[in-house]
Structures are given as structure tokens and as C-alpha cells.
Amino acid sequence: MVICQLKGGTQVLCIDNAGTRELKALHLVPQYQDQNHCLQSDGPKPLTTLVGRFLPVPAKLNLITQLDNGALPSTASSGPAFPSEPTLPGPPKITLAGYCDCFASGDFCNNCNCNNCCNNLHHEMERFNAIKVCLDRNPEAFQPKIGKGRSGDVKPRHNKGCNCKRSGCLKNYCECYEAKIMCSSICKCIGCKNYEESPERKTLMNLPKSMETGEFEGSHHLSPVKISELPQFRKDRRPFSCISWEVVEAACACLLAQGEEAEKDHCSQCLAEQMILEEFGRCLSQILHTEFKCKGLKIEPNTL
DNA sequence: GAGTTTGAAACT
DNA sequence: CAGTTTCAAACTC
Incomplete structure (x- = not known):
């Protein structure tokens, strides 16, 4: 895969017939491929547009990594990768970082409430540079946090593990708990109660049966627990209170x-x-x- | 709805 | 790598 330049000065993706993983993703935009297997467009289609819109996360990572290593542009590009864009002094200081869920998951922001948002088509270069900075720092920054366990494991688990200190991993602050999975050996949490045999966890699992009363008793040896003290499902994800x-x-x-x-x-x-x-x-x-x-x-x- | 708590991500 | 700061979401009142 290489980068080529169109007459409008806009960089777009260009692919060969090697059948790489990226090629599959680019089938989504066949109208940009000309007889030389270079991608053409009926209008400028900036690189980051294609990356952000069409490539799945692994392909995005692969592409960005290759761009970053300077491995791509040499054959088809007649100049630097982005000659028409001004060089930015460094990573943007605005809301374009891993704090933003949309950016962290590799998506553009859409109907969010973010301030000074640059995770959109109007700030493609800032976004592109921010992606590179994030990948420099952490090559797995855009990988999903919840993945399959070790080989042979069926259960999903948190790729990095959580670091909870005060929540006992039984509140939605905990990424493992929020993903409805147990903490694992790679977690560095303190006072973890999010494990298979945990009585506190078992108590929480019985929650849906008792939501009508506002108070319920779990196992016989446990004291009554007030609903207000228990973690609640996120409102936006759980519109019906009885759906467990x-x-x-x-x-x-x-x-x-x-x-x-x-x-x-x-x-x-x-x-x-x-x-x-x-x-x-x-x-x-x-x-x-x-x-x-x-x-x-x-x-x-x-x-x- | 405002204020507080929490933990991930970023920074030093 | 450890400690600190920043940030957004979860939570409480």
C-alpha cells in the first residue's frame, strides 16, 4: 500500500494488488481506484477522512504505523506526505485525546457535548497528528480494552487490567465491572471484590429481583443492603429498570x-x-x- | 442540577 | 517507573 497525490494536492490512499489487510477495508471506497491502482476521487478526499470513516481499527493502526515509519510514500508520492498542510508545533492542546471516548475508539465525534472539539472533519490534520502522538505513546491505544483472555480462555477480560483502589471493583468506575467481567490476574486493583466467589459480588448479582422494594437481603449471612448504596446501571444504557x-x-x-x-x-x-x-x-x-x-x-x- | 468521588490517561 | 495532574464519567445529595 502506498500514498499517492492527486492534482488537487490532496493525499488519498492508494493500494496495490498485494491483497493486504488494508486492501479489504479499501473495498469500501472502490470509486477512488484508477487504472494504475491508485485511488482517485471526484473531489478531494483527505486521508484522515478515509481512515476515520472506512478502516476498521486494526487497519487504521497498521496504516498510521506505516505512515509514521515513513514506509509508505516513497514509490508513488511525488513529495512529502502532506505538503499542503502546515506543520503543527506539537500535539493539540484541545479536546483531542484519550479522554474522549469517541477519539479513543477511533471514531469522529458526532453530537457530543465536547468543547472546542477537534475530532471532526474540520480538523483533520490535528486529528491525524493526535492519532500519531497517541500511537507513539501507546501502540495499543485504539485497541478495544476488553479482549479475549489467554489462549484457550473463552471468557473476555480487560487487556490492561484495572487499577481500582477504593471502589472494590464493584462500581462502574471499574472498567472490568462496567464491562460485566471479573477482574483477572493482570489487574492491579486494591481490595478487589469482583471475583467469582466474592459474596459482595454475588449480592449485587441478585439485585434485579429486588429492585421494587428499594431494599433487599442477599445471602442469609449478609446484612441488608440499600439500593442507593449499590451501583446503578447507566441510565442511557438501561432505559427499563426491570431489564436485567x-x-x-x-x-x-x-x-x-x-x-x-x-x-x-x-x-x-x-x-x-x-x-x-x-x-x-x-x-x-x-x-x-x-x-x-x-x-x-x-x-x-x-x-x- | 451541583458538587464530590473515582480511576484512566496524560504529564513530569 | 513512580508520583502528580487533568479529565470525564459515575455517583451522591
């Missing part, structure tokens, strides 16, 4: 079972989809009934 992860899992299991049944009966894809959708409707109906019951509301027949 167990409910979600059960609903998914129902849908899977329905799909398997359709497959066993050799149903057409269309019919299978219909059966799964109907099952989803039944699940949703049950969930809504439970939710309304939780809130002491009546359900009008035509609302479902």
Missing part, C-alpha cells in the same frame, strides 16, 4: 432457539426471519408487561 442482563440473555436464548427450530424444520429464510421476529415480539411484550408492573402502571391493549 439475565432478562436480556433469556430473550436472546429464546430468539436463538426459535432460529434453530426454523432451521430444523427447513423453513425458508423469509419464514425463519418472520418466526424470529414474532418471538422477539413476544419477548418484548413480556418485558413491557414486567416493566409496567414494576412501575405500577396499567397497560392499554393497543399500546403493545
